[in-house]
Amino acid sequence: AQTVTQSQPEMSVQEAETVTLSCTYDTSESDYYLFWYKQPPSRQMILVIRQEAYKQQNATENRFSVNFQKAAKSFSLKISDSQLGDAAMYFCAYWKYGGSQGNLIFGKGTKLSVKP
Amino acid sequence: GAVVSQHPSRVICKSGTSVKIECRSLDFQATTMFWYRQFPKKSLMLMATSNEGSKATYEQGVEKDKFLINHASLTLSTLTVTSAHPEDSSFYICSARPRSSYEQYFGPGTRLTVT
Numbered sequence: 001a002q003t004v005t006q007s008q009p010e011m012s013v014q015e016a017e018t019v020t021l022s023c024t025y026d027t028s029e030s031d032y033y034l035f036w037y038k039q040p041p042s043r044q045m046i047l048v049i050r051q052e053a054y055k056q057q058n059a060t061e062n063r064f065s066v067n068f069q070k071a072a073k074s075f076s077l078k079i080s081d082s083q084l085g086d087a088a089m090y091f092c093a094y095w096k097y098g099g100s101q102g103n104l105i106f107g108k109g110t111k112l113s114v115k116p
Numbered sequence: 117g118a119v120v121s122q123h124p125s126r127v128i129c130k131s132g133t134s135v136k137i138e139c140r141s142l143d144f145q146a147t148t149m150f151w152y153r154q155f156p157k158k159s160l161m162l163m164a165t166s167n168e169g170s171k172a173t174y175e176q177g178v179e180k181d182k183f184l185i186n187h188a189s190l191t192l193s194t195l196t197v198t199s200a201h202p203e204d205s206s207f208y209i210c211s212a213r214p215r216s217s218y219e220q221y222f223g224p225g226t227r228l229t230v231t
């Protein structure tokens with residue numbers, strides 16, 4: 001069975017600095033998707049970034065980028081120029097490729113605090 | 117972007133009563149909808165997956181007679197918590213997936229408190 005592990009329950013970063021959140025996963029599949037979701041205090045889940053496993057190039061979305069290491073099954077999220085609004089729970093998630101079936105498998109989350 | 121709504125956002129009910137939570141995809145047809153439960157400071161726990169027009173598939177340990185899920189149309193799924201008890205108090209989140217898509221769009225969640 002697929003599993004997703006986030007080894008950092010809590011992280012802290014100074015405003016304007018850079019922080020990296022770790023995520024590892026276990027799967028025997030070759031085609032899959034990986035996601036980072038943000039859950040602010042409002043509890044609304046927000047998609048931050050996605051990565052298709054077949055793509056070697058790391059995904060980027062403005063200040064957010066990933067370091068995808070397929071062989072190592074690692075998928076870390078880097079947040080550059082951290083802002084106060086980045087404070088939230090961050091969940092790493094895995095989805096197996098294969099049409100519309102299947103569901104997201106979430107890690108336990110990392111709580112990110114941003115210090116002014 | 118795709119929007120998913122949930123109603124109500126907060127509900128308080130008495131022990132022994134039933135409560136229904138609605139999940140709607142507002143601007144797309146959702147062939148698959150998911151219901152999650154989230155305890156404080158915890159991750160999302162998948163309760164069940166529902167496909168339009170068919171019975172929901174429940175995760176192990178989730179009582180299907182207690183958590184009734186109906187996905188009657190391509191834009192609406194409902195979760196009914198029957199004979200609610202205080203231990204059912206939690207945050208419930210739905211998500212919806214369009215046909216042939218890997219994207220899941222999440223609703224804002226419903227906080228259920230059973231007194």
